[in-house]
Amino acid sequence: MTNAAARFERAKTVAFEINAHLPPDYQAELLGEQLRVDRDRLVLVVGGAGYIGSVLCGDLLAKGYRVRNLDLVVYNNGVCVAPWLGHPNYQFMGGDLADEATFVKALDGVTDVVLLAGLVGDPVTKNFPDAAARINDEGHSAMLRLLAGKGLNRVVFVSTCSNYGLIQGDQLADEDFELSPLSLYAKSKVRVEQTLLGGRGKVDYTPVVLRFATAFGLSPRMRFDLTVSEFTRAMALGEDLLVFDAHTWRPYCHVRDFAELIRRAIEAPAERVAFEVFNAGRDVNNKTKQMIVDAILTQLPEAKVRYQEHGSDPRNYRVDFTKVKERLHFVPKWTVEDGVAELIDALKQGLYRDIAQPTSFHGNWEPQV
Numbered sequence: 001m002t003n004a005a006a007r008f009e010r011a012k013t014v015a016f017e018i019n020a021h022l023p024p025d026y027q028a029e030l031l032g033e034q035l036r037v038d039r040d041r042l043v044l045v046v047g048g049a050g051y052i053g054s055v056l057c058g059d060l061l062a063k064g065y066r067v068r069n070l071d072l073v074v075y076n077n078g079v080c081v082a083p084w085l086g087h088p089n090y091q092f093m094g095g096d097l098a099d100e101a102t103f104v105k106a107l108d109g110v111t112d113v114v115l116l117a118g119l120v121g122d123p124v125t126k127n128f129p130d131a132a133a134r135i136n137d138e139g140h141s142a143m144l145r146l147l148a149g150k151g152l153n154r155v156v157f158v159s160t161c162s163n164y165g166l167i168q169g170d171q172l173a174d175e176d177f178e179l180s181p182l183s184l185y186a187k188s189k190v191r192v193e194q195t196l197l198g199g200r201g202k203v204d205y206t207p208v209v210l211r212f213a214t215a216f217g218l219s220p221r222m223r224f225d226l227t228v229s230e231f232t233r234a235m236a237l238g239e240d241l242l243v244f245d246a247h248t249w250r251p252y253c254h255v256r257d258f259a260e261l262i263r264r265a266i267e268a269p270a271e272r273v274a275f276e277v278f279n280a281g282r283d284v285n286n287k288t289k290q291m292i293v294d295a296i297l298t299q300l301p302e303a304k305v306r307y308q309e310h311g312s313d314p315r316n317y318r319v320d321f322t323k324v325k326e327r328l329h330f331v332p333k334w335t336v337e338d339g340v341a342e343l344i345d346a347l348k349q350g351l352y353r354d355i356a357q358p359t360s361f362h363g364n365w366e367p368q369v
């Protein structure tokens with residue numbers, strides 16, 4: 001088969017086989033996009049050993065992509081990379097995104113970049129502000145500078161719905177809603193978003209910003225510091241769970257759905273995503289903490305929960321996911337209730353025997369930075 005014929009076959013696979021569940025006219029657009037890129041795709045995933053990244057790498061490999069993962073494994077999470085070592089389409093680079101020489105090397109030959117790495121979450125950035133500034137601000141600025149002029153196709157930046165901060169009343173935040181980042185973590189995300197979106201006419205790649213809901217679901221690198229898993233773990237272990245501000249809203253989304261969306265953002269026709277922001281999640285997964293507790297209680301009715309007002313995290317936001325549904329046909333499959341059931345089952349099967357005293361492998365508490 002000639003190179004052109006092989007490329008056409010590969011493009012067809014992506015457009016029609018991998019995405020068989022999407023509408024036919026959208027698949028036809030995907031085929032056009034695959035042919036436009038004109039190279040076998042090598043996706044650089046920065047942070048591919050993390051909670052979301054390790055699921056994403058598996059998904060991309062399964063769909064036939066070549067993957068290079070740059071990760072500093074700051075939570076001693078190197079084991080999450082192990083299943084893919086030796087896979088012909090996978091390369092792991094242990095290194096710091098903030099080291100320019102390392103990042104230049106990581107970019108060599110890649111077609112697309114997904115930026116997932118950094119110190120993730122309000123607590124870890126509050127507790128390690130110097131490292132957060134070095135990685136989430138300076139490191140990201142340097143990466144963005146180095147991305148231009150490399151002939152890249154897509155740059156997907158994973159941001160957060162935390163950027164909406166504290167919303168009064170029951171308004172839904174769409175992508176144009178005023179940003180009100182409360183933490184160092186979210187402030188850095190907003191700065192990176194602004195730099196990327198301000199690059200129109202100056203950069204030769206197509207940037208896309210995905211504002212993720214809070215993640216749940218099983219991953220090789222679990223995070224028991226995130227609400228759904230944190231509550232489920234404590235209640236399943238019979239601990240006395242103290243829930244602050246049970247009425248506060250937030251959106252949630254399964255890690256497997258996030259992996260699907262990132263791939264969708266890479267494959268989508270450029271005109272659908274260029275310099276666009278997408279809230280990533282599903283309306284039905286906008287939940288109060290009380291709703292999450294109730295979902296867990298239906299499966300663990302004996303669990304003990306206490307409530308208290310005026311906790312240290314005032315975030316309250318409900319998010320509108322119309323745009324990602326309409327433009328990318330993305331509707332997450334998994335509900336919070338599914339995620340709770342999945343995790344309770346994993347705990348019952350003894351998958352997390354050491355979770356009574358979790359270490360930083362299981363949550364973003366003490367990064368080695």
Ligand SMILES: NC(=O)c1ccc[n+]([C@@H]2O[C@H](COP(=O)([O-])OP(=O)(O)OC[C@H]3O[C@@H](n4cnc5c(N)ncnc54)[C@H](O)[C@@H]3O)[C@@H](O)[C@H]2O)c1
Nearest residue numbers: 047049050051052072073074096097116117118212214215
């Ligand atoms: N998990 C969520 O609920 C959530 C919600 C919204 C947005 N996000 C975003 O999704 C992305 C991934 O989140 P996650 O939950 O998988 O986080 P994570 O902490 O599990 O993963 C981050 C990864 O980045 C790596 N890393 C940290 N510093 C690095 C450095 N200097 N160089 C190279 N690698 C480094 C870590 O080793 C880790 O593997 C983040 O950008 C986060 O802001 C996550």
